[in-house]
Amino acid sequence: MSNLDLSRLLPKDLVKLSAYNPPDGDCRVRLDANESPYPPDPLILEEIRRALEGMPLNRYPDPASRGLRSAFAHRFNCPVEKVMAGNGSDELIGLLIWTLRGNQGKAPPVVVVPTPTFAMYSVAALAAGFTVHEVPLGPELEPDMEVMLRVVREKKPNIVFLSNPNNPTGTFYSKEQVNALLDASSGLVVVDEAYGDFSGEASWVPEVASVGNLAVLRTLSKVGAAALRCGFLITGSDLLQEVNKVRFPFNLSRYTQIAGEVFLRNYELVHAQVAAIVKERDRLAMKLEKLGFKVFPSRGNFFLMNCGGREEALWCFLQDGGIVVKFLSRLPVTGDALRITVGTPEENDHLIGRSRDFLSEGGTDAKG
Numbered sequence: 001m002s003n004l005d006l007s008r009l010l011p012k013d014l015v016k017l018s019a020y021n022p023p024d025g026d027c028r029v030r031l032d033a034n035e036s037p038y039p040p041d042p043l044i045l046e047e048i049r050r051a052l053e054g055m056p057l058n059r060y061p062d063p064a065s066r067g068l069r070s071a072f073a074h075r076f077n078c079p080v081e082k083v084m085a086g087n088g089s090d091e092l093i094g095l096l097i098w099t100l101r102g103n104q105g106k107a108p109p110v111v112v113v114p115t116p117t118f119a120m121y122s123v124a125a126l127a128a129g130f131t132v133h134e135v136p137l138g139p140e141l142e143p144d145m146e147v148m149l150r151v152v153r154e155k156k157p158n159i160v161f162l163s164n165p166n167n168p169t170g171t172f173y174s175k176e177q178v179n180a181l182l183d184a185s186s187g188l189v190v191v192d193e194a195y196g197d198f199s200g201e202a203s204w205v206p207e208v209a210s211v212g213n214l215a216v217l218r219t220l221s222k223v224g225a226a227a228l229r230c231g232f233l234i235t236g237s238d239l240l241q242e243v244n245k246v247r248f249p250f251n252l253s254r255y256t257q258i259a260g261e262v263f264l265r266n267y268e269l270v271h272a273q274v275a276a277i278v279k280e281r282d283r284l285a286m287k288l289e290k291l292g293f294k295v296f297p298s299r300g301n302f303f304l305m306n307c308g309g310r311e312e313a314l315w316c317f318l319q320d321g322g323i324v325v326k327f328l329s330r331l332p333v334t335g336d337a338l339r340i341t342v343g344t345p346e347e348n349d350h351l352i353g354r355s356r357d358f359l360s361e362g363g364t365d366a367k368g
C-alpha cells in the first residue's frame with residue numbers, strides 16, 4: 001500500500017479550483033440560487049404522479065430520452081434530432097468542453113467568456129486543460145462588444161460561452177450582438193438560455209437549423225423544476241453526433257425523463273409564474289433603489305446589487321434574519337456584490353424590511 005500521490009496525478013489547473021459551496025442549513029427565505037419560488041402548478045404535479053405509476057424500476061431508462069426530447073422539440077420549435085437532454089445543463093456544458101477540446105500536443109484549446117459570468121464555464125474549461133480568456137463587461141455591466149469581438153478574432157476560441165441573460169449580472173445580448181459574435185467566431189458560440197424565459201425575447205433555439213456554429217442551452221432549473229436536473233443542448237446535428245459519443249448512455253433517470261416531459265407538455269402554465277416573477281423583480285429592484293442601494297438592471301429572475309462597500313455586512317445581517325442571498329466577493333467590474341433571486345411577494349417584502357432595518361441600525365445610508 002502507498003499513499004495516493006495527488007501532486008503527480010492531478011492537473012495543476014484543477015488544484016487551483018475550489019468546489020461549489022452550498023449555503024448550510026436552515027433559512028426561511030432562500031433567495032440565493034436563482035430557483036423559482038413557486039412549485040409547479042398542481043395540474044403538472046398530478047399528471048407527473050399518474051405518469052410515474054407502474055414505472056419499471058428494474059429496467060434502465062431510455063438512453064436517448066426520446067419522449068422528453070420530442071416534448072422539448074415540439075415546445076421550442078426545432079427538429080428532435082438537434083436536441084440532446086442532459087442531467088441539468090451543467091452536464092451539457094461539460095460535454096461540450098470535453099468534445100471540443102481539439103488535439104493534444106498543440107497549443108491548449110481556448111474558451112472566451114465575458115466576466116463576471118456563470119462560474120462553471122471556466123471551472124469546467126480549466127479542469128479540462130483549456131486556456132480561458134475573460135472579457136470584462138462595461139461599467140454598467142453592458143456587453144463590451146468591441147473587445148469581445150477583438151478577443152474572439154485574435155484568440156480563435158474553440159468555444160464562446162454567453163449566458164443570455166447573463167448570470168450574475170442580468171446583462172442581455174441583443175440579436176445583433178450575438179450575430180456579430182457568430183460571424184466573428186470560427187468556433188462554437190453557446191447561447192445559454194437558462195434565464196431565457198424571463199427576458200421576454202425570442203429564443204435562439206429555432207436558429208440552430210440555419211446557423212452552423214450556434215449551440216443553445218436551456219434548463220428547467222430556473223422555471224420551477226430545479227430538483228429534476230433536466231437540461232437541453234440544441235445544435236446542428238453534426239456536432240450533436242460527436243457529443244453523443246462522450247455522453248454516458250443513461251444520463252437521465254426515468255423519473256426525470258417522465259416528469260420533464262409532463263412539465264414541457266404543460267409549459268404554458270410556467271409562463272404565468274414567469275410573468276409574476278418579472279413583475280416582482282421590477283418592484284423589488286425599485287424598492288431597494290429607493291433605500292439607496294445600487295441595483296443593476298436585469299433581464300433574469302435575479303439582479304446584482306452594490307451597497308457602498310457594505311455588501312458582506314448586509315449579507316450577514318440578512319442571514320441573521322433568516323434570508324439567504326448570494327454574496328459574490330470581489331467580482332470583476334462591480335467588486336463585492338450581492339446577487340438577489342426574486343422570491344414571492346412575501347419573501348421580497350421580508351428582504352425589503354430587513355434591508356431597511358440594516359440601514360437604520362447601521363446609522364448611515366446605503367452608500368456607507
Ligand SMILES: *Cc1c(COP(=O)(O)O)cnc(C)c1O
Pocket residue numbers: 034087088089090091118163167192194218219220221226229230231
Ligand atoms: C443555473 C445555471 C445553469 C445550470 O443549470 P442546470 O440545468 O441546473 O445544471 C446553467 N447556466 C447558467 C447561466 C445558470 O445560471
